[in-house]
Amino acid sequence: MICPKCNEGVVTKVIMKAVDEIAYVCEYCDTIWFENDKITTSTGRPLELYIEEGGQRQEVRRA
Numbered sequence: 001m002i003c004p005k006c007n008e009g010v011v012t013k014v015i016m017k018a019v020d021e022i023a024y025v026c027e028y029c030d031t032i033w034f035e036n037d038k039i040t041t042s043t044g045r046p047l048e049l050y051i052e053e054g055g056q057r058q059e060v061r062r063a
Protein backbone atom coordinates (compact mmCIF):
# COMPACT_ATOMS: atom_id res chain seq x y z
CA MET A 1 0.00 0.00 0.00
CA ILE A 2 1.03 3.61 -0.43
CA CYS A 3 1.91 5.51 2.72
CA PRO A 4 -0.96 7.76 3.85
CA LYS A 5 1.42 10.31 5.35
CA CYS A 6 3.57 11.17 2.36
CA ASN A 7 1.58 9.60 -0.47
CA GLU A 8 4.90 8.72 -2.04
CA GLY A 9 6.44 5.68 -0.45
CA VAL A 10 5.38 2.08 -0.35
CA VAL A 11 4.68 0.67 3.11
CA THR A 12 6.70 -2.51 3.48
CA LYS A 13 6.26 -5.27 6.02
CA VAL A 14 9.43 -5.73 8.04
CA ILE A 15 10.61 -7.62 11.08
CA MET A 16 12.14 -5.69 13.95
CA LYS A 17 15.01 -8.09 14.40
CA ALA A 18 16.00 -7.07 17.92
CA VAL A 19 12.52 -7.61 19.34
CA ASP A 20 11.22 -10.07 16.74
CA GLU A 21 8.10 -8.02 16.07
CA ILE A 22 6.41 -7.35 12.79
CA ALA A 23 6.10 -3.75 11.74
CA TYR A 24 5.36 -1.71 8.65
CA VAL A 25 7.74 0.96 7.43
CA CYS A 26 7.39 3.56 4.70
CA GLU A 27 10.50 3.48 2.55
CA TYR A 28 10.13 7.14 1.67
CA CYS A 29 9.43 9.00 4.94
CA ASP A 30 10.55 6.28 7.40
CA THR A 31 7.31 6.22 9.33
CA ILE A 32 6.80 3.02 11.30
CA TRP A 33 3.59 1.29 12.33
CA PHE A 34 3.47 -1.74 14.52
CA GLU A 35 1.53 -4.84 13.63
CA ASN A 36 -1.57 -3.88 15.62
CA ASP A 37 -1.61 -0.25 14.49
CA LYS A 38 -4.11 0.97 11.98
CA ILE A 39 -2.12 2.54 9.17
CA THR A 40 -3.51 6.07 8.98
CA THR A 41 -2.16 9.62 9.00
CA SER A 42 -2.87 9.94 12.72
CA THR A 43 -0.98 6.82 13.71
CA GLY A 44 2.56 5.78 13.05
CA ARG A 45 5.71 7.44 14.24
CA PRO A 46 9.08 8.36 12.80
CA LEU A 47 11.44 5.41 12.68
CA GLU A 48 14.30 7.53 14.03
CA LEU A 49 12.21 8.56 17.03
CA TYR A 50 11.43 4.95 17.81
CA ILE A 51 15.10 4.07 17.64
CA GLU A 52 15.97 6.84 20.09
CA GLU A 53 13.21 5.95 22.52
CA GLY A 54 14.18 2.32 22.41
CA GLY A 55 17.62 3.31 23.60
CA GLN A 56 19.30 1.27 20.95
CA ARG A 57 19.17 1.03 17.25
CA GLN A 58 16.69 -1.57 16.11
CA GLU A 59 17.73 -3.68 13.22
CA VAL A 60 14.97 -3.81 10.67
CA ARG A 61 14.88 -6.30 7.88
CA ARG A 62 12.28 -7.02 5.28
CA ALA A 63 9.84 -9.79 6.01
Ligand SMILES: [Zn+2]
Nearest residue numbers: 003006026029
Ligand atom coordinates in the same frame (compact mmCIF):
# COMPACT_ATOMS: atom_id res chain seq x y z
ZN1 LIG B 1 5.65 7.78 3.85
